[in-house]
Amino acid sequence: MSEGLMASQLERSLDPSSGYMEFDLANELGYQEWRGMFAELGVKACLFNAYCIQKDDSVRVSQTPVQLHLFNHAMYLSPPFESEQFYVEMTRSRLLLGKVYFAFPEHIPASLMKGYKPKREELSLVDIWLSQADGSHEIYSLVYEASIETSRGTYQISRFTV
Numbered sequence: 001m002s003e004g005l006m007a008s009q010l011e012r013s014l015d016p017s018s019g020y021m022e023f024d025l026a027n028e029l030g031y032q033e034w035r036g037m038f039a040e041l042g043v044k045a046c047l048f049n050a051y052c053i054q055k056d057d058s059v060r061v062s063q064t065p066v067q068l069h070l071f072n073h074a075m076y077l078s079p080p081f082e083s084e085q086f087y088v089e090m091t092r093s094r095l096l097l098g099k100v101y102f103a104f105p106e107h108i109p110a111s112l113m114k115g116y117k118p119k120r121e122e123l124s125l126v127d128i129w130l131s132q133a134d135g136s137h138e139i140y141s142l143v144y145e146a147s148i149e150t151s152r153g154t155y156q157i158s159r160f161t162v
Contacts (some may be wrong), residue, residue: 005097008127009059010141018101018124019116022074026057034098035070037117045120046070046096047080047160054139061148061155062096068126068142075128077140080160088140096129096137121127 021037024030038045046068053060065085069076075095078086085129126142148155 004127006054006137006139008139008141009054010100010125010127010143010146010148011101014101014124015103019104020099020101022054023098023100025035025092025098030098031092031095037100038070038119039069040117041120041123043067044160045123047162048144049144049160050155050157051077051108051144052139052141052143054141055136059141060151061150061152063155063157065160067083068141077142090128090130090140094130094132096131097127098129099127101125101127121146125151153154 023034023037025034047065048068049065050061050063051060052068063081064087066077067082069078069086071093075090076086077088078092100118101124102122103124105122108116123144124142125144125146128140128142130138130140132138145155145159146155146157148157
């Protein structure tokens with residue numbers, strides 16, 4: 001599915017041994033699996049201290065805390081625990097791909113990782129590819145924890161705590 005889509009620039013900020021799960025968000029089953037994963041991980045897995053917008057080889061970082069809300073018709077980024085206002089709406093018709101990156105647990109050999117479901121504490125980054133009206137793509141990256149280097153400096157992002 002990721003063929004033809006721009007590469008996430010934030011992947012390079014991850015540990016090279018990180019794993020990922022990929023979801024075809026344009027497909028009904030892929031979107032339901034995506035929603036199911038977040039439902040299984042709980043509300044804390046939907047809370048982030050930063051998000052980034054990647055477009056045209058640029059990365060804009062916002063250190064605004066956000067919560068990801070997932071519905072049948074769309075996903076929303078809102079202030080944490082807010083239910084009536086949002087910053088970003090990602091409608092289903094624009095969704096293409098979702099990737100969830102995580103650290104491999106040290107106690108499990110890589111050969112046994114197939115089908116592994118990471119724990120919330122192991123997650124590092126979520127990338128969501130969206131289509132634009134002009135045919136281009138953009139990526140919304142939701143950051144659990146990372147050090148992100150941009151032309152404007154280095155951002156140290158820590159996990160959201162309640």
